[in-house]
Amino acid sequence: MSDLAAPNIELVAVEVLREVLSHQRRMRGGGCTGEVCPQCVGHHLSAVRSAMESGRRIDFVLPAFPTKSPNPAKVIGPLPDLAEELALRFLNSLCERITEIYPPGAAILICSDGRVFNDLLGVSDENVSGYAQALEAMITEIGATHLEQFTLDDVYNGAGHEDMRAMLSAGYAPTIEELREEVRAGGAPLAMYRGITRFMLEDLSGPHYTGTRSALQRKCRALAYRVIQRSRAWGELLDGLFPAAVRLSIHPQPCATDKMGILLADTPDAWLTPWHSVAVESGGRFTLMKRAEAEEAGAKLTFTAGRPSHYAMEQPGTSVAADASDSAPAHHEPWR
Numbered sequence: 001m002s003d004l005a006a007p008n009i010e011l012v013a014v015e016v017l018r019e020v021l022s023h024q025r026r027m028r029g030g031g032c033t034g035e036v037c038p039q040c041v042g043h044h045l046s047a048v049r050s051a052m053e054s055g056r057r058i059d060f061v062l063p064a065f066p067t068k069s070p071n072p073a074k075v076i077g078p079l080p081d082l083a084e085e086l087a088l089r090f091l092n093s094l095c096e097r098i099t100e101i102y103p104p105g106a107a108i109l110i111c112s113d114g115r116v117f118n119d120l121l122g123v124s125d126e127n128v129s130g131y132a133q134a135l136e137a138m139i140t141e142i143g144a145t146h147l148e149q150f151t152l153d154d155v156y157n158g159a160g161h162e163d164m165r166a167m168l169s170a171g172y173a174p175t176i177e178e179l180r181e182e183v184r185a186g187g188a189p190l191a192m193y194r195g196i197t198r199f200m201l202e203d204l205s206g207p208h209y210t211g212t213r214s215a216l217q218r219k220c221r222a223l224a225y226r227v228i229q230r231s232r233a234w235g236e237l238l239d240g241l242f243p244a245a246v247r248l249s250i251h252p253q254p255c256a257t258d259k260m261g262i263l264l265a266d267t268p269d270a271w272l273t274p275w276h277s278v279a280v281e282s283g284g285r286f287t288l289m290k291r292a293e294a295e296e297a298g299a300k301l302t303f304t305a306g307r308p309s310h311y312a313m314e315q316p317g318t319s320v321a322a323d324a325s326d327s328a329p330a331h332h333e334p335w336r
């Protein structure tokens with residue numbers, strides 16, 4: 001039993017949701033209003049309240065952190081770097097602030113979806129494993145005690161990677177025809193389809209691609225449907241495994257729907273994520289940019305503990321340190 005009285009539960013639940021929704025990633029024209037959207041607060045209130053009524057920790061599920069983009073014009077390499085670290089620190093600090101509001105606290109289960117669709121992106125299973133292991137080490141290293149990782153490997157423990165994806169699709173995926181119909185109807189599914197198609201085009205049009213642009217566009221449109229199909233299957237599976245959790249998403253979401261879109265970083269492009277970009281430091285603030293754009297803007301690759309970490313803009317009258325281990329991204333919250 002919680003020691004919170006019923007009217008207090010309502011107030012505290014609203015306070016928790018206001019904290020989360022102050023970082024909301026909104027869909028343009030999605031219907032949200034105000035600085036913190038009251039309709040979205042109302043929609044998610046009962047899930048947060050029911051955790052509180054039994055005195056439980058509030059659990060959030062976030063499918064994210066799949067694997068680095070295979071395009072070297074967008075990222076430093078296949079392993080997590082400062083872009084991921086800043087996002088993990090932000091998510092952990094969000095849980096810390098919720099714990100101040102509601103002492104049983106909060107946790108975010110990062111449901112890495114790399115294994116779910118890496119074959120469609122042309123990323124190897126070894127790279128997915130390496131990324132997930134490095135992310136796990138990073139969570140431990142930065143002391144992000146409110147974050148846990150969960151992957152397809154945890155669901156089908158011991159199965160081959162191809163078999164895992166086949167079992168997931170057979171059990172949970174909608175048909176391509178069903179998805180086409182949703183996309184034709186417009187709105188959020190169409191925005192998602194366009195966003196994913198754009199990512200596929202960017203990821204697959206690296207220097208190794210030799211075909212025509214129109215052939216690549218056809219290929220990417222078809223692949224986008226398959227990525228959405230697998231993502232949807234992953235979401236369905238997670239809903240079944242964690243029915244009481246509050247769903248978060250890295251994609252912009254329409255108002256008052258099952259998932260809350262959440263920003264992971266300060267970026268002018270609402271679709272840009274840490275695994276499609278590099279962290280760029282300028283005057284003590286961080287933003288995300290595609291690697292090639294950071295280089296064009298004159299930013300320099302910066303190392304931490306001998307490994308490439310992020311890019312830094314040279315400030316007038318200062319020089320950029322070759323090793324950033326003394327600069328303090330540790331305490332930085334990128335959009336505050």
Ligand SMILES: [Zn+2]
Nearest residue numbers: 032037040255
């Ligand atoms: Zn809303």
